[in-house]
Amino acid sequence: MNALELLEQSPVMPVIVIQNIDTAVELAQALVAGGVRSLEITLRSDAALQAITAISQEVPEALVGVGTIRNARQWDAAVKAGARFGVSPGLTADIAAAVQATGLPFLPGVATASESMYAADQGFTVQKLFPAEAVGGVALLKALQGPLPDIVFCPTGGINAGNAAKYLALSNVKCVGGSWLTPPEAVLGQQWEVITQLAKQACEIR
Numbered sequence: 001m002n003a004l005e006l007l008e009q010s011p012v013m014p015v016i017v018i019q020n021i022d023t024a025v026e027l028a029q030a031l032v033a034g035g036v037r038s039l040e041i042t043l044r045s046d047a048a049l050q051a052i053t054a055i056s057q058e059v060p061e062a063l064v065g066v067g068t069i070r071n072a073r074q075w076d077a078a079v080k081a082g083a084r085f086g087v088s089p090g091l092t093a094d095i096a097a098a099v100q101a102t103g104l105p106f107l108p109g110v111a112t113a114s115e116s117m118y119a120a121d122q123g124f125t126v127q128k129l130f131p132a133e134a135v136g137g138v139a140l141l142k143a144l145q146g147p148l149p150d151i152v153f154c155p156t157g158g159i160n161a162g163n164a165a166k167y168l169a170l171s172n173v174k175c176v177g178g179s180w181l182t183p184p185e186a187v188l189g190q191q192w193e194v195i196t197q198l199a200k201q202a203c204e205i206r
């Protein structure tokens, strides 16, 4: 699977923080039950790598990736743990080289035309616009379409059920990312039906 095919899996990619390893597998199952297969597990918690391994072993329908990659060591560790794609808030030369060595789909974060051009130069033409709402959102994406028509974006940061459709209507957007499918209180309270409903609603946006 390449990065474009990854974005075509569902209109929303959940950005997930696993605080308690015991919730990882059931959370993944709840999202998959709602039709969301590609799961970005961020490296923002100590349980993240363990969660990536547990989900990749126990939820075969899920496509598990890693988020918040900030250096090449983290990428290598996540791939070893079972991550099949990666997402980063930005891009460094070291990360680009480490990702290229694995050949796995990867969405580098960009916030400006120059960053987008740098990432494309490194071979990444499918990118995450981050933090989407803060850096210009829909207006910025429309403006980038003229000079950078071949770049495809997954905007993330400040996107929710209320504004996702505006993004998904743009021709240079194939998917949006967001944490709203996994509200911490629903995850900690193990309200899996709530998560499944949020995932179902997300699949209907467009």
Ligand SMILES: O=C(O)C(=O)C[C@H](O)[C@H](O)COP(=O)(O)O
Pocket: 015, 042, 044, 067, 068, 069, 087, 088, 089, 109, 130, 156, 157, 158, 159, 177, 178, 179, 180
């Ligand atoms: O952790 C990462 O990998 C990031 O780069 C940032 C996240 O994608 C956004 O923080 C999600 O944004 P919200 O949906 O507004 O919560």
